[in-house]
Structures are given as C-alpha cells and as structure tokens.
Amino acid sequence: MQFAAPLPTDGQTINISFNLPDGTKETLTLKAITTGTPNEGEFLVGADANATAANFQSALARDVEILAQTSLKGASAQRAATEFFEYDSATPPQRVDGPPFDTATGLRDATTTDTVFWYKGDNTTTPIRDSATAKIDDGRIISYATRADEGPTRDVVKTLAVLAALEFPDADPLSQRAYDETTQRTGKKFAFNGTTSIADLRTQLALKETSLSNTKDRHERTINATQVLLAETENADTNEVGAKILQLQNQLTASYQVTSLVSRLTLTNYI
Numbered sequence: 001m002q003f004a005a006p007l008p009t010d011g012q013t014i015n016i017s018f019n020l021p022d023g024t025k026e027t028l029t030l031k032a033i034t035t036g037t038p039n040e041g042e043f044l045v046g047a048d049a050n051a052t053a054a055n056f057q058s059a060l061a062r063d064v065e066i067l068a069q070t071s072l073k074g075a076s077a078q079r080a081a082t083e084f085f086e087y088d089s090a091t092p093p094q095r096v097d098g099p100p101f102d103t104a105t106g107l108r109d110a111t112t113t114d115t116v117f118w119y120k121g122d123n124t125t126t127p128i129r130d131s132a133t134a135k136i137d138d139g140r141i142i143s144y145a146t147r148a149d150e151g152p153t154r155d156v157v158k159t160l161a162v163l164a165a166l167e168f169p170d171a172d173p174l175s176q177r178a179y180d181e182t183t184q185r186t187g188k189k190f191a192f193n194g195t196t197s198i199a200d201l202r203t204q205l206a207l208k209e210t211s212l213s214n215t216k217d218r219h220e221r222t223i224n225a226t227q228v229l230l231a232e233t234e235n236a237d238t239n240e241v242g243a244k245i246l247q248l249q250n251q252l253t254a255s256y257q258v259t260s261l262v263s264r265l266t267l268t269n270y271i
Helices: 049-069 071-085 151-165 175-191 198-234 238-263
Strands: 013-019 025-033 042-044 094-096 107-109 133-137 140-143
Touching: 013 049, 025 049, 025 071, 042 049, 049 071, 071 094, 071 151, 071 175, 133 198, 140 198, 151 175, 151 198
Parallel strands: 025 042
Antiparallel strands: 013 025, 094 107, 133 140
8 A cells, every 4th residue: 555645643553354254344443643653543643644645554564463363253153154055956065175274375175075964864955844844634735844054043052162163262363252252153044034943943833833733623523523423323223223114114105105195095985
C-alpha cells in the first residue's frame, strides 16, 4: 500500500474487509496514531509516505496474523466440516487438493480410498420422508423415514466435530479469543435460525406417530365390534334359537293357511 500527501492524521482509520471460508466477513480497522507504540488495530504515521506505508504494512501483517489465529481458525474449521459432512450421491465430499498440503489452495472430489465417508446409508436426493412409507388405512399412506444425514441431525454432528477437532493451548495468548470466536459461530448453528431444528424434526415425526396411533385405535375399535358380532353369531343360545325358529315356523304356517284360503276364493264364495 502506498501513501501520498497529505499523510493520515491522528485518529483516522482504514478498514479492510476479508471474506472468510465459511461465508462470513471480517473487517480489520487500523487507526493512525502519530506518537507512541502502536497496539493491535493501530499503525504509526511516519515521517514521510514511505515510512508510513512501511509502518502500515507491518501493522496489517500483525493484525492479519491475529485474525488467522482467531476468526479464521473457527471459520476454516466450519468450512472444512461442511465439505466433509455435507454430500449426497451427486456431490461427493471435498478434500484439500494435495500433496503438498502446506501450499495447497484448492479442493477436489474425495474418494472412498482417500477419505472417510462418514455416512454409509441412503443418500439419494429424493425427499427423506419418502424413503419409507406405509399404508395405514384405505387411501391413507404416511411417509415416516429419517436419516442420520438429515439437515438438523447432520448439523449437530458437524458442529460437535468442529469443537472436538480444534485445540486451544493454554500457552497461546490468542487461544481464549479463538475459542470465543469458534463457540460464537457454533452457537449460531445450534440456534437453527431459519432452518429446520431437531425440535422441528421431532414434531414432524410425532405428528406421524399421532396419526398412526389414531388410525390404530380406530382399527382396534372396528376389530372389537366385529369380534362381538361374530361371537354373538357363533355362540348363540340353542334354546333361544330354537324358540325363534318355532315362532318363525308358526308365522309361516299361518301365512300359508291365509294364502291357501285366498287362493280358493271365488265370486260365488264371496257372494
């Protein structure tokens, strides 16, 4: 960076924005001071433009290094977890395009021979619920499947993996800041703002369970009523049945007699 006259005055600031790997942004602010020793976030205005540019470069390198050990540490871990955990049959997980890994800047598709695929189950792009269906009544089908790589579950595993993978040594003076930055980012993931949460997932499955339970109760009532009707038919009292048959026979006999009399009626008989 170059400076030209007039040089920055005491208290003036320069902002530099960085796009971090997890999609967030971080802004470094460097404030000009004209006397004393510059601390983090400050640079010393020199005697001329060249001296000021050198001081600014040194201050920027210092603060970028701090950024790399704090915000960038958590953001990079989040991006790495995303590349590792979020994949499907059409999009394999990503890994650093190396060796050499210390100078690599790109990613490539991972394979099962060089990368652990954490999820071995069904990972098709079809709706997860439709992976398992059941007909519970005439014209009623419920979809009830869930998978370990479903969004809410996967995000919890991914976030816990970030916290487990990172180290924050006590001897490092920036560890506390790095830890705070990381937990702040992971905390946002656990909030599930604008996305389906574990609670939402549980509610969806609970509604399926309630629907199934109501259908089961209705079927049980139908079965009980049918069994009662069948028992009444199969276990009928023989005396009662005999009495009803005799009554029916008498009614039929009387009916036949009336029919016989009517069939013999003539106009002469009537007169």
